[in-house]
Amino acid sequence: MTADRDDIPDSPDAEDESEAAGLHKIIHIDMDAFFASVEQRDHPELRGRPVAVGGSSGRGVVAAASYEARRFGVRSAMPSVTAQRLCPDLIFCKSRFDVYREVSRQIRAVFHDYTPLVEPLSLDEAYLDVTEDRHALGSATRIALAIRRRIAEDTQLTASAGVSYNKFLAKLASDQNKPDGICVIRPGEGAAFVAQLPVTRFHGIGPVGAKKMAGLGIVTGADLAAKDLPFLRAHFGSFADYLYRAARGIDLRQVRAHRTRKSVGGERTFHEDLFAPRELTEAVDRIVDIVWDRITHNKARGRTVTIKLKYNDFTLQSRARSLSRPVADKAEFAKIGHALLAELLPLPRPIRLMGLTLSKLEGVAPKKKGDALAQLDLL
Template structure:
């Protein structure tokens, strides 16, 4: 890797993803570097070079984003603010400014659309681009990705990392390879070996719990997964085994969808120890509300149904939903509906190991772009 954070091989024309003749796509995944925190540091020069966390600093506050200076101390998004402050005593907390983040995101998406109409946003700070059709005559996918990164820096004073490959799965893995402010190219013929060299934790969808299960089964790397047949993976992982079978071979046939609709926005927390008492349950709900509402604002989503999810210590799942006639447009309303659902369950019949909260029955207001979903569907494990 050179001093700009780019792999030296990406400049090699033989390493170019230029495989249209083989029927492969040219996909770029662009991921902004510490986006929320970077916007704050850009707009307030006094914050530059300092560890910054976006989010509430109160006892129940949660880190929504952390600068790279803060990450060096172990501060991460979704972390309780009190924990983050303990890890980094000099941490500077700033309140979220979603108007500023949306404005910067819109600038970035306009840059994307100069190069392709096939843009699938995943959130305000990342997106897939299908640039198989070279609209601007750049000559290569790598050149296009470099041009996009250069324009983002010049027009927004922010940095972005990019992954270039022949499918979405590989492009997303690549964008994380040389962060921050880097680029990585995985060319045809390299995907399988690249994936199999990775630890299983790098696979999308494998969180801490799934990682523990993989290790118990002797699966440490992508190569370990690839050594298992589909039947074995299905036996141990159910339908998720099909995904693992394909992913370990670098296979992903999903197209870039520029109008993919989200069905819900939510989050859930799995506890290290089962919870049964009312006060810890209420406190946990407040933290989940904080994080899920951040995601709702990021998605610019509004909905009419709030669903509480509880998984008991015997692994049985219970959900309770409440729908309202008007859109849930503010955090207070969302929190109130979540609290009402939880209070209806207290006292619990037995301890729970997981709690989740979701906003669904979504609508978007504004122009055509604002009605487009950000592409991340379903639940997100928060902790």
């Protein structure tokens, strides 16, 4: 396992072992505090200062935080009022998603110069399968270093990289030496690397799951690896197989350049709770405008419309309607959205969020996972 320098010596034997075993060479690239770093790049007066991207008042939510802000405990998805309380000197910047998307396109152009097998996870991270060495650089480590240098030259931003023989390990590795670092987990090192990690580093294990595991004596990867599959299935059901493989550094998933889009939608968190019928009707109209633009952009045709409401006590309610044919146009989409809302009136309590989604799609463009972040535009 290697650390966070650009002068990492290659290990030809390890590369040869990877090829001989038929293993893939996977890189996970993760931009460092992406949105906040873009703001600090474009506004030099913000460099070295605690910065958060997102709304600063009311129902605002932190979309990203600089590393200076993270030292105070500020994190993405945190309510802005909480972030401000943790860091009184926090500077809020309004999100500029057009800019972030353009920078993301620059970064992906770099990726595609090294491999066609790029699987974006969001605007700021992606998996790359570099088993085929397009530029004959000699190793996945050298490719990762070259990509990081290109990103820095083209965008003046830093990226961290994880290099390994599967996606699970590569993603763990990219987080190991952040920011502006690289970590390489070579064949034969995966199980040992995972063993010393807390299970909270595993994708899919949140605070509730970690607490349950701690109650079973599972705190580290080694603790998890000590449990057999019947034990894990008894306590974690269908999640057990993933846990069993992860504890041993096993991941058979391939890097997929395209994913099938299942839905197109959007939601809005309101600065003040909505309850009056007129307010709710106007909210539907605003969300229809946003979502239909996305539907048109993606050339989507779908048969099911779903409305989602989040009440001020954080409970959720949804209602859906399906047609025997695709929704014809924006007017019909809006009509169904209003009809679904009408079925839920009168509401039992005010709402803090509303969303609309079109699903059961046909003939839709491949999904880019970064599109999921578009909902932050509405905060």
